Amino acid sequence: MQLTLKIWRQKNASDKGGFATYPVNHVSKDMSFLEMLDVLNEELTEKGEDPVHFDHDCREGICGTCSLYINGKPHGPLQTTTCQLHMRSFNDGETITIEPWRAKAFPVLKDLVVDRGALDRIIQAGGYVNVNTGGVPDANEIPIPKTIAELAMDAAQCIGCGACVAACKNASAMLFTSAKVSQLALLPQGRVERKTRAEKMVAQMDSEGFGACTNTGACEAECPKGISITNIARMNREYFSAVISSDNL
Amino acid sequence: MSWVTKTLKSTLGRKLIMALTGLFLILFLTGHLAGNIQLFFNDGGQAFNIYAKFMTSNPIVKLLSYLTYISVMGHVAYSIMLGQLNKAARPIGYAQSGASTNSTWASRNMGILGTVILVFLAGHMYSFWYQMHWGGIPTVMYGTEEYKDLYTVVQLAFQQTWMVALYVIAMGFLGFHLSHGFSSAFQSLGLNHVKYSPAIKAIGNLYCIVVPALFAAMPLYIYFTS
Numbered sequence A: 001m002q003l004t005l006k007i008w009r010q011k012n013a014s015d016k017g018g019f020a021t022y023p024v025n026h027v028s029k030d031m032s033f034l035e036m037l038d039v040l041n042e043e044l045t046e047k048g049e050d051p052v053h054f055d056h057d058c059r060e061g062i063c064g065t066c067s068l069y070i071n072g073k074p075h076g077p078l079q080t081t082t083c084q085l086h087m088r089s090f091n092d093g094e095t096i097t098i099e100p101w102r103a104k105a106f107p108v109l110k111d112l113v114v115d116r117g118a119l120d121r122i123i124q125a126g127g128y129v130n131v132n133t134g135g136v137p138d139a140n141e142i143p144i145p146k147t148i149a150e151l152a153m154d155a156a157q158c159i160g161c162g163a164c165v166a167a168c169k170n171a172s173a174m175l176f177t178s179a180k181v182s183q184l185a186l187l188p189q190g191r192v193e194r195k196t197r198a199e200k201m202v203a204q205m206d207s208e209g210f211g212a213c214t215n216t217g218a219c220e221a222e223c224p225k226g227i228s229i230t231n232i233a234r235m236n237r238e239y240f241s242a243v244i245s246s247d248n249l
Numbered sequence B: 001m002s003w004v005t006k007t008l009k010s011t012l013g014r015k016l017i018m019a020l021t022g023l024f025l026i027l028f029l030t031g032h033l034a035g036n037i038q039l040f041f042n043d044g045g046q047a048f049n050i051y052a053k054f055m056t057s058n059p060i061v062k063l064l065s066y067l068t069y070i071s072v073m074g075h076v077a078y079s080i081m082l083g084q085l086n087k088a089a090r091p092i093g094y095a096q097s098g099a100s101t102n103s104t105w106a107s108r109n110m111g112i113l114g115t116v117i118l119v120f121l122a123g124h125m126y127s128f129w130y131q132m133h134w135g136g137i138p139t140v141m142y143g144t145e146e147y148k149d150l151y152t153v154v155q156l157a158f159q160q161t162w163m164v165a166l167y168v169i170a171m172g173f174l175g176f177h178l179s180h181g182f183s184s185a186f187q188s189l190g191l192n193h194v195k196y197s198p199a200i201k202a203i204g205n206l207y208c209i210v211v212p213a214l215f216a217a218m219p220l221y222i223y224f225t226s
């Protein structure tokens, strides 16, 4: 395959940045998208140019590190992670536009790499359960109905990639935040702290500068893990009932 | 900051206000439609004029009308606040957008749709509401009682082609606003349920077509029958 890549290049966080165009000629349909970029970077390195910086780690769709906005969509044309996207999803001779996630809360560090620390801080604000350390509890000590366990597992699938924020016209992190609020609110272990958790996580989400939800559903349509916006409705319920009934002034 | 102001300042709290005011306006539209259906009666406007008088004098209606004004103002004020917040959340946009593949046009353009509705609303209030309250409009006698003849004002207004066109187009915008807004409001309130959400969606789809269509039918009916 022969491709033309239109890639966002930006030296550092304070650089203005702009698009650069690169031809790549030795691309196989079976390469993953990131392998295709590896090919480009090898060529750039050989020419003594600065390779294109992009985030990646596991390359098997589980870590959520890869994050490219490809041809107008986060993670490209398929509902998967960028590392699980293959070049067979593109046509020979195509021009592919690659941009970083765009959000005030995700400052660009270099080229296509953005700082997603804001998502970590939302988790730190309440996306955990406090448990006593000690012996390992017996399996099935706390009975959890299968349907509830399934719902919690579905929510727990979120890998924190931020594609929901990237896809949302408001750069809202509601899908991400609601996935964790839901996962823990559904389980008995998480119920103890559910009110404070909902309040703190929403407050952190707002203070990071993410937008509000317009319920367009773009996040759900682009989420590589199929997190449903029913979680956002659950977070709304959790939050409203928390602020009404919690002891936190 | 008290917990109330803190909540209402949060993104979720602001959306709560959008949803509550939006739903109240949906209720208002339903009532407004039920009343105005009397324009279709073939009685020279008697039922409509008696209804119009009732609407300007009954104390409960008065209370509801204040709630409606507050809802419109709250809805618009919060839509501006949310709009600015959402814009600020993405200072640098994308060069290429595939938004049309993941969301509906109406859901992405609620602000534009709402702004057109607001401009229409201002004109609409001037043409009928202002005239009814403070304009010098003709009166009619039914029995021994005198009534303002709003029916004739409406009839005259909708002889004008541009007025009819304006109303029909505005109702199209309202329909699109509600095609997203109706079910969106329930989601904002946290009301999403496997049993009820399909029904809410279905009712919303019906509502956003039938209600604006019936409103649009009024000027069209008057235009083509008189």
Ligand code: HEM
Pocket: A212, A213, A214, A215, B015, B018, B019, B020, B021, B022, B023, B025, B026, B029, B075, B076, B079, B082, B083, B110, B111, B113, B114, B115, B117, B118, B121, B177, B180, B181, B182, B184, B185, B186, B188, B189
């Ligand atoms: C009779 C007139 C109107 C009705 C029945 C109505 C109804 C609604 C409803 C039900 C929603 C959904 C709320 C939610 O998502 O939680 C909504 C959203 C919205 N409305 Fe209206 N609306 C009306 C007029 C207006 C006007 C005049 C504006 C003026 C700017 C406006 C601007 C908006 C905006 C921007 C949203 C989206 C807010 C967001 O999701 O961020 N609407 N409307």
Ligand code: SF4
Pocket: A064, A157, A158, A159, A160, A161, A162, A163, A164, A165, A175, A176, A179, A219, A222, A223, A224, A225, A226, A227
């Ligand atoms: S909700 Fe989906 S899109 Fe958003 S961070 Fe989690 S996995 Fe990524």
Ligand code: FES
Pocket: A055, A056, A057, A058, A059, A060, A061, A062, A063, A064, A065, A066, A081, A082, A083, A084
């Ligand atoms: S690199 Fe880990 S999910 Fe893509």
